[in-house]
Amino acid sequence: xxxxxxxxxxxxxxxxxxxxxxxxxxxxxxxxPSIWDxxxxxxxxxxxxxxxxxxxxxxxxxxxxxxxxxxxxxxAYRFSVSWPRVQPTGRGPAVQRGLDFYRRLVDGLLARGIxxxxxxxxxxxxxxxxxxIHGGSASGGGWPHRDTAQRFxxxxxxxxxxxxxxxxxxxxxxxxxxxxxxxxxxxxxxPGRSDPVAALRAAHHLNLAHGLAAQALRAALxxxxxVMISLNPAAVRARSDAPEDLEAQRRIDALATRIFTxxxxxxxxxxDLLADTAHLTDWxxxxxxxxxxxxxxxxxxxxxxxxxxxxxxxxxxxxxPRHDGHGASMHSPWPxxxxxAFHQPPGDRTAMGWSVDPTGLYxxxxxxxxxxxxxxxYITENGAAYEDRPDAEGAVHDPERIAYLHAHLAAAxxxxxxxxxxxxxxLWSLMDNFEWAYGYGKRFGAVHVDFTTQARxxxxxxxxxxxxxxxxxxxxxxxxxxxx
Ligand code: PNW
Numbered sequence: 001x002x003x004x005x006x007x008x009x010x011x012x013x014x015x016x017x018x019x020x021x022x023x024x025x026x027x028x029x030x031x032x033p034s035i036w037d038x039x040x041x042x043x044x045x046x047x048x049x050x051x052x053x054x055x056x057x058x059x060x061x062x063x064x065x066x067x068x069x070x071x072x073x074x075x076a077y078r079f080s081v082s083w084p085r086v087q088p089t090g091r092g093p094a095v096q097r098g099l100d101f102y103r104r105l106v107d108g109l110l111a112r113g114i115x116x117x118x119x120x121x122x123x124x125x126x127x128x129x130x131x132x133i134h135g136g137s138a139s140g141g142g143w144p145h146r147d148t149a150q151r152f153x154x155x156x157x158x159x160x161x162x163x164x165x166x167x168x169x170x171x172x173x174x175x176x177x178x179x180x181x182x183x184x185x186x187x188x189x190x191p192g193r194s195d196p197v198a199a200l201r202a203a204h205h206l207n208l209a210h211g212l213a214a215q216a217l218r219a220a221l222x223x224x225x226x227v228m229i230s231l232n233p234a235a236v237r238a239r240s241d242a243p244e245d246l247e248a249q250r251r252i253d254a255l256a257t258r259i260f261t262x263x264x265x266x267x268x269x270x271x272d273l274l275a276d277t278a279h280l281t282d283w284x285x286x287x288x289x290x291x292x293x294x295x296x297x298x299x300x301x302x303x304x305x306x307x308x309x310x311x312x313x314x315x316x317x318x319x320x321p322r323h324d325g326h327g328a329s330m331h332s333p334w335p336x337x338x339x340x341a342f343h344q345p346p347g348d349r350t351a352m353g354w355s356v357d358p359t360g361l362y363x364x365x366x367x368x369x370x371x372x373x374x375x376x377x378y379i380t381e382n383g384a385a386y387e388d389r390p391d392a393e394g395a396v397h398d399p400e401r402i403a404y405l406h407a408h409l410a411a412a413x414x415x416x417x418x419x420x421x422x423x424x425x426x427l428w429s430l431m432d433n434f435e436w437a438y439g440y441g442k443r444f445g446a447v448h449v450d451f452t453t454q455a456r457x458x459x460x461x462x463x464x465x466x467x468x469x470x471x472x473x474x475x476x477x478x479x480x481x482x483x484x
Contacts, residue, residue: 071466251272
């Protein structure tokens, strides 16, 4: 690769966070608990007993964080709205104080020329909907319960009516795979259930929730409103070309990616997925008309990518490297795929133990470009955790993160050069935050946060990224920053 690599004019350079991971203020302004409050307060679920009660106190440091984004020259900020902050219990009228926080945040972004990209759901379901007493369904509440999809559409309408005049870019769901299969399958994410059928039901109802919310957004937003979804499609590789390894790859690809892209892009669940899971469920929870709702035309597709997934046939099922939260679950997040083994490819790893492989990002972009021709793509998350520590002067040198970002941006550039309609990139994350089942032990930020004082310090990678955003090009790696 010859550097610098120029990106197309208008390429969007952003950074991302999510509500539960950064806001804190968990009991303020009428906010009720989400499933992540309940889960993180349950002993043994999150490393170190960490919770998002305070997180990085973004709720109270909005102004400081806006100034930080402006100083980094960000073109866009991807954040999520906390459902239980704006609609406690997940039903009924909105709480004005909750909406006010996001209105001020958005106005602060617009005043600084930063495009707000709003995600409606980044995993913080109101706890009352999980423990739903209204549904009376045998499978309990939450996403396995069909009514949750309708509740989500109502919530989407509330937020769109409040902020639709100033936010153009709307994402319905972030990574529904994690919500369904880590939340209800392996149980390493909230609400911590382990039931393969509940996970499949959840996946369908998340798809349905996306479609119903997309309709609600179209109805409430001005014509310029843009509707997208962020998926974490897996870059699945077979360990060999042996037929049984390719079969393992096919199964995991169906459960990780095509279970979402099938209905979203083509209006159908893949036949092989239905066959692979037929011993578990007849999928009768998919009702007439659902697939038409789900296939609602998207304005863009968000792709979140961190690491590839390498599989083979086998049962030597060490906890899958990419899919185990802390306190590795005994339960698989892959319903019906009992004879698949997961492998850690050789080479560099991040502090998550995730292997560094930018080709996986290139492969996914080219795949989505082929499967959804003409659909603009955004990388809505990409980044890495490393064990960053401030030096004696308080500076944080994170050459591994710079190398990681450099390699992945080069892969994105290669996809662009080969025709992928990639419009922007969001670094995960703007700042260190609550990393779900890992608590505060894993730092993904471009900005370092001292979790005691809440002091923010841009790492070397933040300065490096600001320069990429300013120049719209990827420079050669400077000496001392080893390419991964
Ligand atoms: C994504 N997995 O989470 C989320 O969208 C972010 O909120 C999160 O902080 C980031 O990636 C880093 O983890 C994931 O096990 C969590 O496959 C777990 C998995 C994938 C994504």
